[in-house]
Amino acid sequence: MSRAETSRRGSRPGRAGIRDVAAAAGVSITTVSDALNGKGRLPDATRRHVREVADRLGYRPSAAARTLRTGKSGLIGLTVTTYGDEPFTFTEFAYFAEMARAATSAALARGYALVILPATSRHDVWSNVALDGTVVIDPSDHDPVVSELVRQGLPVVSDGRPAGSLPVTAWVDNDHEAAVLGILDHLADAGARRIGLLTGTTTDTYTHLSTTAYLRWCERVGQDPVYEAYPAHDPCAGAVAADRLLARPDRPDAVYGLFDPNGTDLLAAARRYGLRVPEDLLLVCCSESTVYASTEPPITTLSLKPRRIGTAVIQVLIDAIEGLHSDQPVEQVIPTELIVRTSSQRRPPRTTVSPPRSPERE
Amino acid sequence: MSRAETSRRGSRPGRAGIRDVAAAAGVSITTVSDALNGKGRLPDATRRHVREVADRLGYRPSAAARTLRTGKSGLIGLTVTTYGDEPFTFTEFAYFAEMARAATSAALARGYALVILPATSRHDVWSNVALDGTVVIDPSDHDPVVSELVRQGLPVVSDGRPAGSLPVTAWVDNDHEAAVLGILDHLADAGARRIGLLTGTTTDTYTHLSTTAYLRWCERVGQDPVYEAYPAHDPCAGAVAADRLLARPDRPDAVYGLFDPNGTDLLAAARRYGLRVPEDLLLVCCSESTVYASTEPPITTLSLKPRRIGTAVIQVLIDAIEGLHSDQPVEQVIPTELIVRTSSQRRPPRTTVSPPRSPERE
DNA sequence: CGCGTTGACAGTCACGTTTCTGCATGATCA
DNA sequence: TGATCATGCAGAAACGTGACTGTCAACGCG
DSSP, X not given: OHHHHHHHTSSOSSSOOHHHHHHHHTSOHHHHHHHHHTOSOOOHHHHHHHHHHHHHHTOOOOHHHHHHHHSOOOEXXXXXXXXXXXXXXXXXXXXXXXXXXXXXXXXHHTTOEEEEOOTTSOHHHHHTSOOSEEEEESOOTTOHHHHHHHHTTOOEEEESOOSTTOOOSEEEEEOHHHHHHHHHHHHHHTTOSSEEEEEESSXXXXXXXXHHHHHHHHXXXXXXXXXXXXXTTOHHHHHHHHHHHHHSTTOOSEEEESSTTHHHHHHHHHHHTTOOTTTTOEEEEEOOOGGGGSSSSOOEEEEOOXXXXXXXHHHHHHHHXXXXXXXXXXXXXXXXXXXXXXXXXXXXXXXXXXXXXXXOOO | OHHHHHHHXXXXXXXXXXXXXXXXXXXXXXXXXXXXXXXXXXXXXXXXXXXXXXXXXXXXXXXXXXXXXXXXXXXXXXXXXXSSSSSSOSTTHHHHHHHHHHHXXXXXXXXXXXXXXXXXXXXXXHHTSOOSEEEEESOOTTOXXXXXXXXXXXXXXXXXXXXXXXXXXXXXXXXXXXXHHHHHHHHHHTTOSSEEEEEXXXXXXXXXXXXXXXXXXXXXXXXXXXXXXXXXXXXXXXXXXXXXXXXXXXXXXXXXXXXXXXXXXXXXXXXXXXXXXXXXXXXXXXXXXXXGGSSSSOOEEEEOOHHHHHHHHHHHHHHHHTTOOOSSOSEEEEOOEEEOOGGGOSSOSSOSSOOOOOOOOO
16 A cells, blocks of 8 residues: 555656556566566566556656666767858758668667767756767867767767867778879869869868868869868858959869859859850869759759768667677778769760769669 | 775775765765855855865766756757658758757757757657657658657657647647748749649658648649649659650659759759750759759759758747746747749849859857 | 744655666476 | 475666755854
8 A cells, every 4th residue: 555655646646657567467576677677587468568557557667767777878979060150060061960770870870870079068967868878070170069978988089080180989981082083183184284173261170181282283283273262151152262262363164162152153153154064164062962963054962972971870889888899990981982973074975965963772 | 984885885996976075075965066066055165175175076966967867968869751761851851950950059048958859759759758848850641659748748849730620739830821922923923924833642741731732822823733742751753753744745844852962853854855944844842952053053942941940949848847927939930041043034134154152140 | 931923944755767686486407 | 204405486786877855054134
């Protein structure tokens, strides 16, 4: 009787606790826990009986209590560096969306869920959620949040090489230098004499590595660098920079744009100056968007394979969380893919009538 | 001595508990809790002292313990209906991204964080995370997850009118019927004689309401409906459907596309058939993407205002969680915005040279 | 001077699990 | 037949926090 009273005192009458299940099944709490978690040594009959009673009562174990007891929450933080007030970065939006999607999927398959946690958030929100580990996208030089997390002993895996001496557990990234060099060679092969670059003013490693690779390539082949840099988080500045690049007296006859919207911006600017693509201007931009398959003309894009990156990041992180000695290296490089379309080929492949675009799956 | 031993037994040596703070500050656990949470009656001197000691030890209260004790986790689930294996829906991608971004921001401002939880996920993942409430984007007819959550007493707010008798706590949506009617009138005003529709085969309320509004409009003005429906989650099917729509013998002279990629698909199809936009074909599509500002020609789009919706959904949900009697109605309608560009105007506004696009901020 | 009041803290229980230890009971074996 | 052992389960101790209750001194007041 006092037992029933005790169990009734619990938080919500709607939620049944493990005690209620134990009482209803006529067994002890231990037996219920063991039966539901597949532990201990119980005959199958008892196991089935307990499970059935639990189902009948609609019993759901309290995640908070389990987390408190086991120290594992099954939650992984997902952080993106922010540039303005918004918690996500504006640019590379399709990239982020794809990457987050793959990461969510991969985490889910291993029983984890993702928590969106902007880097700018106040400390109290960060400490208010129990995390088993964190994914950081493009961390800035000396991210205080990352240091704090590492100091607490949490595994942190970053998408993108950490700048400076950021003490992340592991990272996954593309070989951005090789990608840029590949594109420049591709454009040169297509007949480009002077290749321009549309780049960013931010200090992240992606922008930095890509730009220096471009500069070194220029030096090697003896071309004067022709580039415009703009704050990548401002969608308006990109259009202006594209226009400026094509308005220069030393106008390039080929351009590579580092950011997603650069393709349409450059295309619009080319039209304004009466430049035909690809006859007068070769175009490539880094993007995950499928719209470039059906622009006029279709634009060659560099895919950073965000799905592979998102998946890899999660696998490495969960391996670290669960203490598995992964045979994967803690620094993983994912290859990029150049999707060649009309905009970077002087001789259009077959016909100017583009067929309905293909699925373009991974 | 046994005290020190006890406190040392705690999980990780790196993490200090409230006991360690109490011991180091020479006060009791109660005093530490009260001092840090601003409760009880303590002199400011003690409060400051405790806070300082806590900072020095790098004390972070355990989120799990706090959640267990208070029953509040500060976590909000974010669910999207899924069509394939992937946890997000492919279509309306920019919409989802913007909406999620605004929701994250709004939740953060009130001290909550968002957990990404696909509707298809197994039950165990759902019950493994302690949620204070859930946001559901475009729930399907009889979503079992939603019913389960409501049965547990959790507040559930949906983005989009719930279909059928889904027992959500509240919902936020656009007036899709009014939006479609407005677009059709807009196109008719621009001189359209036969307006076609590119719609989806899915059963969500957005597709349903929009399509019936179109059919009723056709009936009212005495036009034969001309539409193609395709599975909206398939990016390839959209291009095919756009092509089929323009290949019909009763080819429309204006088209409204319900989904984000329809604009570029229709534009590509129009080029294949030698149709000039807007002279031979008027075009409008529903999209949040800024690429339509710099296509050739720029395409008129309908914005569903995902930022306003995401913010509203979170506000309503958190009000419900915290038991605030919101003076807002539990059913909130957010107005849409038609961004008129060249593709839906028979007389181009001023010049065919489009200036760099404007920020287009909310 | 005695009594109620108030400030400033300390002790202790409870949140709902998991898990370690331990006690019966029947089976096995020397 | 008595000692050993595996089996099936119960009890109770944590996990770290928040909140209630209790204690002790100082103080004002009749």
